[in-house]
Amino acid sequence: MKITDIKASLHRNEIDLPGIGKSIESRSFVFVEVETDEGISGLGITGQFLPWAVISAITDHLLPTLKGMDPYHTEKIHSTVWKKLNNRAYTGVISNALSAIDIALWDIRGKKEGRTVCELLGGYRDWADTVNTPSLIHHTHRIYNVNL
Numbered sequence: 001m002k003i004t005d006i007k008a009s010l011h012r013n014e015i016d017l018p019g020i021g022k023s024i025e026s027r028s029f030v031f032v033e034v035e036t037d038e039g040i041s042g043l044g045i046t047g048q049f050l051p052w053a054v055i056s057a058i059t060d061h062l063l064p065t066l067k068g069m070d071p072y073h074t075e076k077i078h079s080t081v082w083k084k085l086n087n088r089a090y091t092g093v094i095s096n097a098l099s100a101i102d103i104a105l106w107d108i109r110g111k112k113e114g115r116t117v118c119e120l121l122g123g124y125r126d127w128a129d130t131v132n133t134p135s136l137i138h139h140t141h142r143i144y145n146v147n148l
Contacts, residue, residue: 001112003066005035006101008049008058030054030096034104036071041108044100052095057097061085071105078102 009031014023028051032044046054064085069077078098086094106117113120 042104044103
């Protein structure tokens with residue numbers, strides 16, 4: 001299996017807080033779709049840090065670097081990206097772009113093997129604790145594995 005295309009798009013989500021009745025802020029997210037020559041595609045997402053720069057990094061730099069590589073070779077993909085595109089630090093635009101692509105690669109692997117990412121990572125539990133900190137208020141939530 002080989003990577004044939006990587007598409008990135010920007011999406012904005014309005015944030016409504018209870019009791020206010022209108023959006024007071026919005027968040028941008030970059031969604032990524034990695035396509036393969038076997039017709040399997042994976043989806044990934046990254047946060048709002050310089051979203052247009054992340055999209056440009058994906059389409060102009062990561063796609064030409066990763067096209068033709070095996071999506072199962074995630075360590076090789078990471079190593080190639082760090083050596084060619086960001087050899088000084090594991091931060092910034094390239095890191096965010098690679099993060100979204102990495103999630104999409106796990107999605108491809110899960111679809112190919114008929115397993116959830118939870119199962120690929122060990123399958124011990126189908127939930128993970130998360131922390132939501134708007135306005136520095138601590139709330140603990142539990143996210144459950146959902147088969148779509």
